[in-house]
Amino acid sequence: MIKLFRHLKPYRWLVAAVLVFVFFQTLSELYLPTLMSDIVDTGVVKGDTPYIWRVGLFMLLVALGGMACSIAASYYSSKAASGFGMSLRAKVFGHVTNFSLEEFDKLGTASLITRTTNDITQVQQVLIMMLRMMVMAPMMCIGGIIMAVSKDAKLSLIFVVIMPVLAGAIFLIAGKGIPLFKAIQKKIDRLNLVMREALTGIRVIRSFNRIQHEEKRFEAANADLTETSIKVNKIMAFMMPVMMLVMNVSSVAIIWFGGLRIDAGHMQVGDLMAFLQYAMQIMFSLIMVSMMFVMVPRASASAVRINEVLEMAPIIKDTGVTKTPESRKGYVEFRDVTFSYPGAEEPAVQHISFSASPGEVTAIIGGTGSGKSTLISLIPRFYDVESGQVLVDGVDVREMTQADLRSKIGFVPQKAVLFSGTIRENIRYGKEDATDEEVRHAAEIAQAADFIGGMENGYDSVIAQGGTNVSGGQKQRLSIARALVRGAEIYIFDDSFSALDFKTDAKLRAALKEETRESTVIIVAQRVSTVMDADRIIVMNESRIAGIGTHRELMETCDVYREIVYSQLSEEEIA
């Protein structure tokens, strides 16, 4: 938490202003009871009405000043906290944007989203609370004690008894309550989990006729949550009455002992009344501090998560000296490449060597976990190799700037991701200054023109967030169009035809063939029919290359390939 607050630095003057204004506000609040006691001791006792009026007017001025300070403090604290939130968000977002896939894998996308949004909002909220109230509490507490002592030092000894009692009560109740609150959170999560599983699995549950079983599971989670909630609320039921009791009994005690002091001539009635109010202010500030104990842990959990993101350094960086490849275009070469995911025992790919040139189609086939996707994600340098080299246009990818490298590549991911915006905007994502003609051309090759034309607004139809209003196959075709509009040297298709039916798949590949005559094409696929006609088929098996060659060659030499083919096609088609 503290670590995060160094991001407050640009706002330190705002925070200083908050502190100053809160200080003056506290002073005014503390001064009012003293003035009131003057009214009683001087005005009332002597029957001096003009004096009462004068002091009354003065009190109003003090209160007005207090209000002005408080509003000013609110102004600066709002600006400081919102500014803090803004710059922290920008910082985290910028930092995450530079992450390589490795860092994304480590923390998880969903978690990164919450860290950038909810967690920062949470910390910002607490910062506001701190600037508004918790800064005031200690000042009020100390100021109140000083004022009380100045009124009557001996009577102040009463605080020596009251404060430990109050603090003890708060700690005892909070100590019992807080672990239970945590337990409640866990039980709510559990209930949510049961519920979510029941929703996602609704067809399975109903088809296996296990509704009753699910009902029991829900009931158990529900009863568990209810029980703990009742328990915690019963404990918290102590909180307010106990605190009220302590406060009330203390004020009675103050009156009793104060009375004795007055009788002995050590203090005046007005002082006693002021003293009472100081006692209240002190105790309220104690309660406020205790609230801090509840709020800060919640925010500090968020703070820890944010720090984790900020402290993670992206592994892939541009090196100082970068080379720009010469005139060669579209050459991809792997030289004995080995790569393992961090923490993995076995390399994901090992000893991979091959090269691909413009005008060639290289297909990669193999089972899941055989390293196909890993292999191609090394080309745009999503990860850095462990040993060996990946060369693009004759230059090691680590010696190019990431921007240069990626501008050569048209990439179509396994999972088609679209962004909210029009279809045109989505296709232009591949090339910002693409003309309408280029966009249309790309869509036609990707076999997307038909369904786009069928939409009400054509290319201006809006894609919802997450692309929920287009089907899986349509998404895939749009994401292919997006890559094609780039006019790239190297095209990479990571199992990008899986959601297409056979017919569209074939048509698309035929059109693609025409379009990519000048480019290097690398296709990862599951279907034999997709790879059969490639210039070069790389068969992956358990992170190694099991064979390289054309369909014909591999049918004769590669067992793994044959096995794949037989599992998909019948004899007739193979021949």
Next chain:
Amino acid sequence: MSREQSEKMPQRSGGRRGGHGPGGPGMAMPVEKAKDFKGTLKRLIRYLRPHKLQLIAVLAMAVLSTIFSIVSPKVMGEATTKLFEGIYGKLQGIPGASIDFQYIWEIVLYLIGLYLLSSLFSYVQQYLMAGVAQKTVYDLRQDVNGKLNKLPLKYFDARTHGEILSRVTNDVDNISNTLQQSLTQLITSILTIIGVIVMMLTISPLLTLIAILTLPVSVLAITSIAKRSQKQFVRQQKELGQLNGHVEEMYTGHKIIKVFGRERKSQQQFDEINGRLYEAGWKAQFISGVIMPIMSFIGNIGYVLISVVGGILVTKQTIKIGDVQAFIQYARQFTMPITQTANIANIIQSTVASAERVFEILDEAEETPEAAKPARIEEPKGNVVFDHVKFGYEPNQSLIEDMNIRVSPGQTIAIVGPTGAGKTTLINLLMRFYEVKGGAITIDGVNITEMKRGDLRSLFGMVLQDTWLFNGTIRENIAYGREGATEEEVVQAAKAAHADHFIRTLPGGYDTVLNEEASNISQGQKQLLTIARAILADPAILILDEATSSVDTRTEVYIQRAMNELMKGRTSFVIAHRLSTIRDADLILVMNHGTVIEQGTHEQLLEQGGFYADLYNSQFSKGGMDQEAG
């Protein structure tokens, strides 16, 4: 998901945990209103009915505790008065004047008694309310869950899970908090306001007038500020939603951003939204933050006026000094419940809106009730007939006009067609997830509408592409297929599904707990588990999705073998992707645009030269790209 969370956030931060805390920003936020406030409230109250006795007790406790706490300042004032009188007497030099400590001691004891009772009653009230509130919410949750189990799939398909979840959790949570805290607060606040006015009147009508005069001023101040701040909060909410949306998109599309080199653009867009959020954010915070100081200033005006006028009245001997002190305490007690009531009014509004959303679920139309005398198939054979079936998801839209299929026991039916052609529609009808609009589906001659849904569905076994496993051990997940399956049977099923081997390589074997996303085993392994589950269920009719795209080739061979084993002797509906399955099928149903457009055997369909022939030829003919591979 993030949208729901961000919607909930401002309400959460509205300081309701604080209980008696300063009622600041809560009322500055925009409130969601219920459509039918009265009706919903009445219905919510009905849920409280079983706890009538406790509620009456709570009410009684609230009344008592409030009365005691209201009386005490006045009593305390008497002590101050006695003190003052004694001192005053001494100062004036009246002989024999001294502080009547005997009397004050009595008052002190009396006061302590009052405080003790007040705290005790307030504790008992909270204690009882904890039981009432949580049990009510428990009932509500049970009802909602029970209801969800009776709703047709139509309901779930039309809504996101997040939406339904948010009603069951967030909305019910909201109701729970209100019942726990706000309800009793409302009672005590109103009682306190009345009690305090009464007490103030008994002390001095003139001072009471001053205290009450500050009220309209504060109401005016609050409402005018609240209106402005609400506007900013709405703006802030909107920007926050946009920001969250942007972050979500950019992070999920991280790979795309990188590979297309759009980092700068994305950061720019972010900075823009972030800046707007900052503007709206600090304004909303600031304006709502102004409410407190202004309220306390108005309170202070009252305080000063009361001190001054009270002081003057004391010098004129019209009222006693202790009364002024008591009065000041009352005046302080007065403003708090008023701001609190305003706050609670808002909370109750949003609670009723929540309750309305929950009741909406409870009011949804349920599945068609089960037949009065359900038919049973004792020994299922697997005869399936679609007889002039008519169906459409929307009332005025017909997908299937007149479908006739006849399947004999043990036959394999391949369903083929492009993605989105509506292959799941058939399953929806067969398993009676949706009701047909005309015609009938019969199994072994029995119309499925005459069977109990549970009995009908237990005839089927389903292996779908999106595997569903739950957070539990592997054994539990397989045993899900049949209640009361023995250990032996579970292992047998796993072996038949070729899953036994990989399960034994896992650290916990059959006791390995699948995590929440079941991400600790691979997609292919998940599929094997669902097959094992179906094998264990031993159904008469099978529904299989052949798509095994995410499984490696070896496992795929295993899965294929397991499926073939499973299909032996059973009627099977296969969503087919494999040519061999399609060609060997007894019947091929070709689907497109939601309906069956062709049916027949492979040879028949090829001869027809229709959609199927086209589909088949485009893949395996010697045209297109296949030329070179030739």
